[in-house]
Amino acid sequence: QVHLVESGGGVVQPGRSLRLSCAASGFTFSRSAMHWIRQAPGKGLEWVAVISYDGSNKYYADSVKDRLTISRDNSKNTLYLQMNSLRTEDTAVYYCVRVPNEAAGLNWLDPWGQGTLVTVSS
């Protein structure tokens, strides 16, 4: 059974950094593209970033480019999101999401992790 567990969320001051992790199990992580999707409190879904199965290709939403960095360690079955220069508008639940069937990143998304809440506040 595919399982994605995010961690690393918390309360952080504006301008500070945070690193999220997503531990994957139940599938061949090294063959799967992965995404981060976020959801601000009471709001809709916003795509953040994607990374190819081998980490060679990455794409970002304009709103996070140059501040958030997606990466992966296939030896540890773990996805990361390094978040720098955080802003109040980055406050959201961050979901780690798999691209199924070893497809390319531009695809439907399944499954989603349970999410981790990041609160940026002074």
Added chain:
Amino acid sequence: AIQLTQSPSSLSASVGDRVTITCRASQGISKFLAWYQQKPGKAPELLIYDISSLKSGVPSRFSGSGSGTDFTLSISSLQPEDFATYYCQQFKNYPITFGQGTRLEIK
């Protein structure tokens, strides 16, 4: 970026009703559309991909249709567990985008 506009934004219905949610794209997205269900406090779950393909295990009362820029999600006979928020998603181009969501409430 491709914009997705869902209508209605909210909808009240009763158990047993048939409901339809619409998703309109700002440009043609071919077959690259999916639908998700999200219940309060939970992560979204995939219902339908490629416009009309039902994910394994999703009840057959859910169906999707459409083409080009106009798409619909239908639920043929609402069950109590169907009251949730629904999102469409396009994966034609980056950035991946979602509709703003349709909240389905019990009447």
